[in-house]
Amino acid sequence: MCGIVGAVAERNVVEILLEGLKRLEYRGYDSAGVALLQADGTFSRTRRIGKVQALADAVDASPVLGGTGIAHTRWATHGGVTEDNAHPHQSSDRIAVVHNGIIENYETLRSGLESQGYTFTSDTDTESIAHTVHSLLKTNETLLGAVQQAVARFHGAYGTVVMDKEDPSRIVVARSGSPLVIGLGLGENFVASDQMALLPVTRRFIFLEEGDVAEITRRSVSIFDANGAPVEREIIESNVEHDSGDKGGYRHYMLKEIHEQPTVVRNALQHRLVGNDIADNVFGEGADAIFASVKHVQIVACGTSYHSGMTARYWLEEFAGVSCNVEIASEFRYRKSVVLPNSLLITISQSGETADTLAALRLAKEIGYSSSLAICNVAGSSLVRESSLSYMTRAGAEIGVASTKAFTTQLAGFLLLTMALGKHNGMSSDTSNEIAHALHSLPAKLEETLTMTQGIEDLAEEFADKHHSLFLGRGDQYPIAMEGALKLKEISYIHAEAYASGELKHGPLALIDDEMPVIVVAPNNELLEKLKSNVEEVRARGGIMYVFADKDAHFKGDDTMRVIDVPHCDSPIAPIIYTVPLQLLSYYVALIKGTDVDQPRNLAKSVTVE
Numbered sequence: 001m002c003g004i005v006g007a008v009a010e011r012n013v014v015e016i017l018l019e020g021l022k023r024l025e026y027r028g029y030d031s032a033g034v035a036l037l038q039a040d041g042t043f044s045r046t047r048r049i050g051k052v053q054a055l056a057d058a059v060d061a062s063p064v065l066g067g068t069g070i071a072h073t074r075w076a077t078h079g080g081v082t083e084d085n086a087h088p089h090q091s092s093d094r095i096a097v098v099h100n101g102i103i104e105n106y107e108t109l110r111s112g113l114e115s116q117g118y119t120f121t122s123d124t125d126t127e128s129i130a131h132t133v134h135s136l137l138k139t140n141e142t143l144l145g146a147v148q149q150a151v152a153r154f155h156g157a158y159g160t161v162v163m164d165k166e167d168p169s170r171i172v173v174a175r176s177g178s179p180l181v182i183g184l185g186l187g188e189n190f191v192a193s194d195q196m197a198l199l200p201v202t203r204r205f206i207f208l209e210e211g212d213v214a215e216i217t218r219r220s221v222s223i224f225d226a227n228g229a230p231v232e233r234e235i236i237e238s239n240v241e242h243d244s245g246d247k248g249g250y251r252h253y254m255l256k257e258i259h260e261q262p263t264v265v266r267n268a269l270q271h272r273l274v275g276n277d278i279a280d281n282v283f284g285e286g287a288d289a290i291f292a293s294v295k296h297v298q299i300v301a302c303g304t305s306y307h308s309g310m311t312a313r314y315w316l317e318e319f320a321g322v323s324c325n326v327e328i329a330s331e332f333r334y335r336k337s338v339v340l341p342n343s344l345l346i347t348i349s350q351s352g353e354t355a356d357t358l359a360a361l362r363l364a365k366e367i368g369y370s371s372s373l374a375i376c377n378v379a380g381s382s383l384v385r386e387s388s389l390s391y392m393t394r395a396g397a398e399i400g401v402a403s404t405k406a407f408t409t410q411l412a413g414f415l416l417l418t419m420a421l422g423k424h425n426g427m428s429s430d431t432s433n434e435i436a437h438a439l440h441s442l443p444a445k446l447e448e449t450l451t452m453t454q455g456i457e458d459l460a461e462e463f464a465d466k467h468h469s470l471f472l473g474r475g476d477q478y479p480i481a482m483e484g485a486l487k488l489k490e491i492s493y494i495h496a497e498a499y500a501s502g503e504l505k506h507g508p509l510a511l512i513d514d515e516m517p518v519i520v521v522a523p524n525n526e527l528l529e530k531l532k533s534n535v536e537e538v539r540a541r542g543g544i545m546y547v548f549a550d551k552d553a554h555f556k557g558d559d560t561m562r563v564i565d566v567p568h569c570d571s572p573i574a575p576i577i578y579t580v581p582l583q584l585l586s587y588y589v590a591l592i593k594g595t596d597v598d599q600p601r602n603l604a605k606s607v608t609v610e
């Protein structure tokens, strides 16, 4: 959620730190700060409420210099959005700390430290890290030793970077529950919570593992595992696109990412779908052998990724004949569930670092799932590394907080998975060919769907002054209605709820009046007639309908029903196609309302805390 960048170099690192923060800003944007060890041996610390630009302006106004530094962009957990609560936090003008995650026992730590005479200047859990390390330096000769001893006292999740004024040649970092990646340079080294932050300075990375503590100097990186034993971690050459931090001429990242969907879906399918077959090892080495015995699938995910799991359930059961259960990760991780024999656990995540999804995976291993598949967009992420199988969605970096292309590439991956599991479960070649044919047509259909932009811009005007909305769908379009509602609420702040349209008369129908727009997703499928009846139920009660429909569905528009034509497509890909106009609708409503599309209030990308 928050973003961390740190550097140890000969040169002044302030620009590197600020650029890194800008690249991580989508992860947290309440406040930001930077601390540097200056050549005269003093600390300089600058913190500002608001976006990283406010911090950059402050640094411009009073320039600071230093070769060792740490920086942070915050998404508040403990303590409000104030300058005092912004990181870095200091102890006794000697230690400076940045931290992602939550130290759950911070109150106990705090009272112990206060009784030792430490004064707290913030309401954060992080400040207790700074004072704990400082107190342990009284009995430890090195910062590394103090941090190693300190982490044993912390309960909760942390990715933390610590700097000591008495030793400007190094920083010490620790990871438990919140990711950290070390970037290797020439005569300079870096650390960040995400490789994206460091792409302008290096492409060589070491992903720290759970429990690792590392000491980073200009010329060396020494890593110690949770038991304090020195360990070697693999150096990975990143192939993430360098320019993925640019908006590429679009007004917002979200719009750019919506328009990238045909290209990224094409990339995702390339060399994976060959003719009507799936290439070997698409889901990782050994996947075929595992899939041969799978009789049940349990999917866990959060938010938009959960909606893709909900959609996949329809496909896995209908096309592949594999029973499937889908659960929100934060629920799954805290309840006792029954593990059916021959079950495959599937986690879905754009970031691969979502705390609840990761915890659900770890729990699943403990309770007896023998294999797990991560459907993920970030190679090297915790979820990918900790799963037995993985499928990379190849959506490219997604910066807009509202997930778009990650979702549609997840769905494309699920159609491939449906074919792969169906192969072992008696799926007919007709069905398999139908899915393959639909998938081949998907990139071009997405391009065609994006031409709906003009009509949707006009439609958005009608939503901008509304306070509530309902989204309806049936079958595999029900999760798409849920996703449409999530998009609208998160970026335009209009209250939006989704219902399976058959459920309407069991309560929600009471909400219908002419102030409540009702959005319906209506491809021409076997549930169309049922859906039409539900539409009539709303119309009869004065509701205003916006029906996204296939021309062949023959909806007749009038004063109470706007019909928006969606390009005709094969049924297996209809959920993916109908997602796009709903993404565009949310985007243009948000644009008209003037909200912060890429960084909506109270949210952050990659929810690495519970």
Ligand code: F6R
Binding pocket: 302, 303, 304, 305, 306, 348, 349, 350, 351, 352, 353, 354, 357, 401, 402, 403, 404, 486, 487, 490, 606, 607
């Ligand atoms: C909504 C959105 C979130 C994420 C959710 C899970 O647009 O982006 O709901 O989908 O926080 O994140 P990942 O997919 O990274 O696990």
